[in-house]
Amino acid sequence: MITINENYLKLQASYLFSDIAKRVAAFEKNNPDRDVIKLGIGDVTKGLMPASIKAFHEAVDEMANDATFKGYGPEQGYEFLREAIAVNDFKSRGADISADEVFVSDGAKCDSGNIQEIFSQDIKIAIPDPVYPVYLDTNVMAGRTGIFADGRYQGLVYLDSTRENNFVPALPEEPVDLIYLCFPNNPTGSTISKQELKTWVDYARDNKALILFDAAYEAFISDDSLPKSIFEIEGAKEVAIEFRSFSKSAGFTGTRCAYTVVPKECAAYDSKGNKHLLHALWNRRHCTKFNGVSYPVQRAAAAVYTEQGKAESKALIDYYMVNARAVCKTMDELGYSYVGGTNSPYIWVDGKTDSWEFFDMLLNKAGVVCTPGAGFGKCGNGYIRISAFNSHDKVKQAMERIKASLA
Ligand code: MLT
Structure with missing residues (x-):
């Protein structure tokens, strides 16, 4: 009889980012008219650099x-x-x-x-x-x-x-x-x-x-x-x-x-x-x-x-960091405390409530996807992670929607 590596049974149900993707897909299916903005998984959105x-x-x-x-x-x-x-x-x-x-x-x-x-x-x-x-x-x-x-x-x-x-x-x-x-x-x-x-x-x-x-x-x-x-x-x-x-x-x-x-x-x-x-x-x-x-x-x-590649890579990072600053500014305006967003594309926000509840609330009310901090460990509970990887336009829209939902 073939048997399994039972250590796999100790794992939590599914990998964090697959879990989130499933929830978001379900939301999109049930709300086809809503435009969802993804600031969850740290996936880049800009095309490859010309040098590459x-x-x-x-x-x-x-x-x-x-x-x-x-x-x-x-x-x-x-x-x-x-x-x-x-x-x-x-x-x-x-x-x-x-x-x-x-x-x-x-x-x-x-x-x-x-x-x-x-x-x-x-x-x-x-x-x-x-x-x-x-x-x-x-x-x-x-x-x-x-x-x-x-x-x-x-x-x-x-x-x-x-x-x-x-x-x-x-x-x-x-x-x-x-x-x-x-x-x-x-x-x-x-x-x-x-x-x-x-x-x-x-x-x-x-x-x-x-x-x-x-x-x-x-x-x-x-x-x-x-x-x-x-x-x-x-x-x-x-x-x-x-x-x-x-x-x-x-x-x-x-x-x-x-x-x-x-x-x-x-x-x-x-x-x-x-x-x-x-x-x-x-x-x-x-x-x-x-x-x-x-x-x-x-x-x-x-x-x-290459010289061209270095300059383009810097421009790429600078592009995403404009988003990071926009997220930080919004959190400042809303009075949420956070870390990150200065030398990092992630902003770790104290959501002042259960992470998954905050995640669901942002998705339902603002149509914005973040990552619930609890998915990264016990100390993450109460936090959400917002990623700076998206277009300037989408991040601007997302911040406006978050402001409207949370203010
Ligand atoms: C993340 O969102 O934490 C990362 O994109 C995941 C990864 O790089 O595998």
Whole structure:
């Protein structure tokens, strides 16, 4: 008899964003005359940048010719892209990352979900609350938690991110082995200072722990004193892995390209206490389970690092940040307190009521979709997340409708 991985039965009914999409689809079906504005899932709305499109087209043409056609590429990504990443995203900021420490992939969601496979079953995991659900669910699936009770999985160490700590969690009180951090944060939009991040790096070094740092939203940082990469912090190369994505910085949510940096110094131990390099383990996993991102997509991603690409990427980020400011202004006018929206495309609003009730109210009264904070964890209850990813016109309309509904 075929049996299942019963850890899946511990998961909450459905993935947060699928759940919301279903509710919105039902609302649209029942209210065909209502025009719904989506500020929920962080999905970009603007077309790909001209620099990427040109490179994309040229690469597609190369694929049409026997002489320039590419079959399987290197699993880790083409050298031209890995080198451009190392130089532009790290070396330019004083972080000593080399091209062969970069693993190109089809998404930071996949990488941040898959990475846990290379660690043992019995490690102690620290997960922020609220949190991007992927870190949590993939560890539940892998059997690293107990059951879900009273809003939390047993066996995990939760790092509360609340107004009291400015949405930057404090170090755990009990020892942990694997720590998930995300800054600029999804969902709260909060940022971490270099000094605060150094505290975490020092903790990891002192405790032989590892930090999984999700920097998918780094492109939205305009305050240059904030770290864009954990590798800007001294000593991080031994104790951190970083996830990055072209999804938000270059509008690649539908095109799919991201990367993970696993420094060669980063190690973990076997049950006998022998040290193993995580670079070798991740490389082994990557080569076994992944055949690389398509050549045209990698060319389109590499174009982000040309002079034209850099300028267009900045313009893209600036475009969405105009929306973020409009959302913040509306919340100020309505007297709602919030965090985020300055170095982040997300605005985390204290809705002063149950998150799902607030979500339903905004959908029904204003026809605007947000993300209920409770979907990101217990500490998210009472909050909603508003995303800046939409057109100026739609965000303007959404804010007018929210004002009319809430004022
Ligand atoms: C979000 O809305 O949190 C993100 O878009 C989800 C993702 O990037 O997978």
